[in-house]
Amino acid sequence: MFYKGYYHFFYQYNPDAAVWGNITWGHSVSTDLIHWHHLELALVPDQWYDVEGVWSGSATILPDGKPVILYTGSSNESLQSQNKAVPEDLSDPLLRKWVKVSQNPMLVPPPGIGHTDFRDPTTAWLESDGLWRIAIGAKEGTTGLALVYKTSDFLNWTLQRSFLHQIAGTGMWECVDFYPVSLTGTNGLDTSKVQGNQLVKHVLKASLDSNKHDYYTIGTYSTDLKTFVADDPTRDVGLGLRYDYGKFYASKTFYDPAQERRILWGWANESDSQLDDIKKGWASVQTIPRTLVLDHHTGSNLLQWPISELDSLRGDKVVKQDILLDGGAMLKVDGASGAQVHLTFLNSRMQSCA
Incomplete structure (x- = not known):
């Protein structure tokens, strides 16, 4: 997210070893998305509902400028829940300290969803009815899906009856992402500011736990039904397009208001063995941030390229x-x-x- 002149990047991190475990939220800041400064850990597994890991989530900037973090916690009974954290000091542009609210956990898996199949809330978006909505990855049997919850205060949530989207046979959907793209321009769009705008399409992306690939599809979001329909069912989530065909997973976009663009991050989990990672002292890297736009020539895929700031690293x-x-x-x-x-x-x- 972008807050008071700084880009904030939060990531899954084990501060004790180069292997999975003790998952916290690392935190780094930058003014150009290229040069980064590591800060204190943002969130650590210190509550009963997240003692087994502070897992993926999202940040949302509210209309009054205050940021909110929603994240998945895993309890010692492997119950996945959705939780909220807020900055301790809003005057600190680096947002070095975060506080988990006393109302946590706010959401647990609804009936029909397994205790370990309910994770990774999206950035929230505001609709014309004045309510905020988030999507959460889940599955029923082998059907991957995205649940939608609505709220007015980021504390009390109501589950929408219909799924945002679902695809049979795709398994668990992780790190769901949902955002609009312009049919006419090249600027990125804030999901909360496209209500009633017919000159957009929406992108729905899911990371498939079954094969560790990221798939996206382009389609139409009905603000009346609160559901998403892919333009081409043969290229739906898990069936067609991927952001990247290498080691690329658990990706996330955000709207950059400073440059009016949509930025994509991805996790390159490499192909090193665990022993290699231990010898290196670290595991995996984040990809170079990419700018995303709709391909206006086809209307059926996205175009992406490294952010323009990367040019500042070029020599003569x-x-x-x-x-x-x-x-x-x-x-x-x-x-x-x-x-x-x-x-x-x-x-x-x-x-x-x-």
Whole structure:
């Protein structure tokens, strides 16, 4: 989220080891999404309802500018619940201390949903009826689904009768994400500010616990029925498009009001063994943040690219002319240095940025 000039990034973290366990919320801040400063842990597993882990969730900025965190806690009986935390000091732009509210746990699995199949609330969105809504990942049997809850105060919640969406055979939906994209422009959209706007589509994404891949689909959200319908059922959640076809999971977007864009983060869980991670002292990395927009040429997929701030890391441009590229030959570009090099060929000219 973006708060008082800082981007805040919260992430799943074990402060004691490079293996799974003691899951807390790590916290880092940045002014450019490139250079980051580690802060104190934001949330730790210290209550009966989250003693087995402070799991994934989301942050929401309320209209008065106050941020709220919703997260999943796991109890010592493996009961998954939804909980709330608020900043201790709103005047601190770094938001270094968070307080869990006394009303926790606010939500436990409803009838028909298993105790271990109820997690990862989305960022909340405000609708025209004045109520906030969140989606939570779940499953019934082997059917993956997203539940919807509504509230006026972020403490008292009512379950919507109909699911936001469901797909048979996809299993548990983790880290559900739900947001609008513009049919005409390239700016990102705040989910709470598109009510009645017909020039948008919505994106629904779920991380499938069964195969550890992230799938998204594009479709229409009915503000009357509070349900989502994919434009192409053959490319629905778990059946079609993925953000990334490498090691990429548990992704999350947020709306950046500073630059009016939708930013995507992803977790690259790598392919190292646990022994490798222990030797390194750390496990997994976060991908470079990406800007997302709808592909206006097709209307059926998203376009994504590294955020523009990444260009600030580039070195000097090196231009070479009249170079013959012969198949199988080694090409040395004097003057270009760096761990990575970006090559561009233009009209038989090659440009290199280190």
